[in-house]
Amino acid sequence: SQQGEEDPQALSIQEGENATMNCSYKTSINNLQWYRQNSGRGLVHLILIRSNEREKHSGRLRVTLDTSKKSSSLLITASRAADTASYFCATVLPDSWGKLQFGAGTQVVVTP
Amino acid sequence: EAGVAQSPRYKIIEKRQSVAFWCNPISGHATLYWYQQILGQGPKLLIQFQNNGVVDDSQLPKDRFSAERLKGVDSTLKIQPAKLEDSAVYLCASSPQRGTDTQYFGPGTRLTVL
Numbered sequence: 001s002q003q004g005e006e007d008p009q010a011l012s013i014q015e016g017e018n019a020t021m022n023c024s025y026k027t028s029i030n031n032l033q034w035y036r037q038n039s040g041r042g043l044v045h046l047i048l049i050r051s052n053e054r055e056k057h058s059g060r061l062r063v064t065l066d067t068s069k070k071s072s073s074l075l076i077t078a079s080r081a082a083d084t085a086s087y088f089c090a091t092v093l094p095d096s097w098g099k100l101q102f103g104a105g106t107q108v109v110v111t112p
Numbered sequence: 113e114a115g116v117a118q119s120p121r122y123k124i125i126e127k128r129q130s131v132a133f134w135c136n137p138i139s140g141h142a143t144l145y146w147y148q149q150i151l152g153q154g155p156k157l158l159i160q161f162q163n164n165g166v167v168d169d170s171q172l173p174k175d176r177f178s179a180e181r182l183k184g185v186d187s188t189l190k191i192q193p194a195k196l197e198d199s200a201v202y203l204c205a206s207s208p209q210r211g212t213d214t215q216y217f218g219p220g221t222r223l224t225v226l
Binding site: 004031033035040041042043044045048088090092097098099100101102103104105 | 116143145152153154155156157160162167168203205207213214215216217218219220222
């Protein structure tokens with residue numbers, strides 16, 4: 001079974017609105033990462049949060065991590081049509097050589 | 113800086129045929145990964161190389177899949193013989209060194225097995 005599970009599976013919003021997606025995982029982690037995948041393209045790294053961190057920002061992105069609940073959230077503020085993509089969380093377990101374990105992703109559609 | 117290159121971008125074969133994918137990582141990156149992404153799912157690691165040595169191939173179906181990384185640079189992933197369930201996108205990624213946090217992905221090869 002996959003380590004990470006995203007929620008919701010799909011999200012449809014209007015430009016300018018905020019988009020929030022969540023990721024839950026099962027075992028202790030070294031870090032958690034978020035990636036974006038545009039249709040038919042490879043994955044792009046967005047942000048990494050380590051197990052001893054609670055919140056990180058990068059531009060319009062805000063990621064939180066709650067290790068007691070084994071969950072993370074990704075917030076995209078003031079969304080744009082170009083944010084339309086699938087978003088994946090991936091966990092890295094301790095002593096795993098950096099191996100990423102992905103969830104099934106959240107498909108986000110931003111309409112103008 | 114050039115990104116991770118993969119070829120071909122698309123491949124259609126019939127079941128029981130063989131197929132090979134090629135990956136050229138970012139120059140200087142020591143670690144190379146092959147992932148399989150089935151439609152509607154997240155990528156799943158098949159094999160991880162550190163330079164030209166394998167560090168994780170626990171999820172590689174070794175009866176039909178093989179991979180090599182010659183001289184610690186380019187890599188090929190082969191499927192022989194292919195099954196219908198191998199239809200997927202095969203992604204290659206690289207990172208500067210072992211356990212480095214960020215992985216850089218290529219565009220992938222979309223394989224359809226008929």
